[in-house]
Amino acid sequence: PTWNFIMKAPEDTKSPLLFVTKEDDEDQKVFLLSSAKVRHDGRLLNEIRNISIQSDVVHNATGSAYVEMGGTKIIGSVFGPRELARGEEFSLEGQVNCSLKFAPFSKKFRKPPNQEQEDKELSILIGQAMKAATRCVTFPKLQIDINLLVLEDCGSVLSVAVLCASVAMATSGIEMRDLPVACTVSFGKEMFLCDPTSQEEYKPMDYTYITSSTPLTGNLTSIYLSSLGELTGVLQKGVLDVMMSSRVMEVCLEGCLRIRERIKTFLHEFETERKRNM
């Protein structure tokens, strides 16, 4: 990465959070469910967080969107259809490229620029889901670029990123078969949490302080084309009891439908506003 050559900085710096005394570390105090089945932010088990959507936020982009779901903030832009990148083969179907990036300051522990595994995994998943939902025959020999930037990760990044990409595509005028929506559910023994915050999310890698007392065993994200009733993407991490799997999937798809309603409301307002300004 180029910044290493310009700015001299020590090679391995550490977050001050690693040296905090036990009493100060607030995450250890977060309880997942109270006895009244209420979550730490006051939601019920299958409740999604508040969603705030804005579009037309990136100058010169074909379509763009800025979405906040709880604390998770993602901005996305769509460029295209435009010429294929050099070296790519022509195809009778257009191509959809997706690139998701986490801002270095988006997580509790800084993400250095050379650590891109999570970025790439999500980019591929979202790219394939968006491609399945786009009418690629309408732009042969061309490509569409979807760029997503995660400004803050407070849980369920994949779901919010799909939401952001969908709104950006919807406002760009590119023909779609349907709008993908996604929802994440984290689960444990006899328990599931819809649209988890970062404290409620199951993460098998990363953090050095994974609390062993967590009852969570995994999480599941589904990317769903709600009008067509098709699933275009599923990502499950951790272990899921087969007996619980159908219930968890049900909760997931219910969450997807609720998010879809929210997109519909937004697009309706957007269209009304646009007609009024013409």
Add this chain to the structure above:
Amino acid sequence: HVVMELDFRLIFPEEFITGLLDEGLREDGRATDQIRTTTINTGSISSADGSCVVRTGGSCVTCGIKAELGNPSQNQPKQGFIVCNIELASVTSSQSHMTTSAISQTIYDILIGSKYIDLDSLCVSEEQLCWVLYVDVMCLSVDGSLLDISLLSVVTALKDVQLPSVNIESGMPKVSLEILKPLSLGPLPTCITFGLHNKWSPLVDPTEEEKALCNGLMTISFTNTSMIAGLYKFGGVSLSSDSLQRCMKIAKKHCTTYHKLIESTLNSTSI
């Protein structure tokens, strides 16, 4: 005939803007020495130790600062570090005239040169431990004045940073989140960019399209103590010294506007 105007703008954007500028007019109705309205918000990103979002015209940047602990270098055992990085390409998918590493370097030079950041104040324990401030500016939307608003977002985000107290106990750092202190900062620098052209008078705060039509750029930075913290002139257009003096006066006026804007933003958030 309103429809014809829009069509002309769409098909011949360069001719449209050039035609206006030949008469001394700008598309958004500004005078050649006027800046656009700027809005600043701080503290919106809770995962960052300090953050700031700046919007002007169609441009938008977000600066996020993460503070980490590291070892001072052997050459400068009493200093901490600040690492500036501007990220342009991800959402905007654009190519800029000034490369992003050049902008990063300019911002770093202005921050250190103006003495806004005192690297000595970032040292926790000589030779053992110091703060490393990672300053990342993500450009979300580009419509000219990238350097101006990037610098603005960095200096404002630095004012938003609160660092926990660190002590060294038996060789290991011990951090307490109870006590948070802001950074000790010096005179506040901001900058203004001019688009230069052989026919037109210097255009303050050019939009991306205006910039493309100009033959050169000039950036002047002033601190809130009326000192020039940086002067960068790129491009082949020659400038008379009278012209330069005039530009400096204009730059000082607008930098003062930015300083006042930062102050009022910080005062309103601290209430």
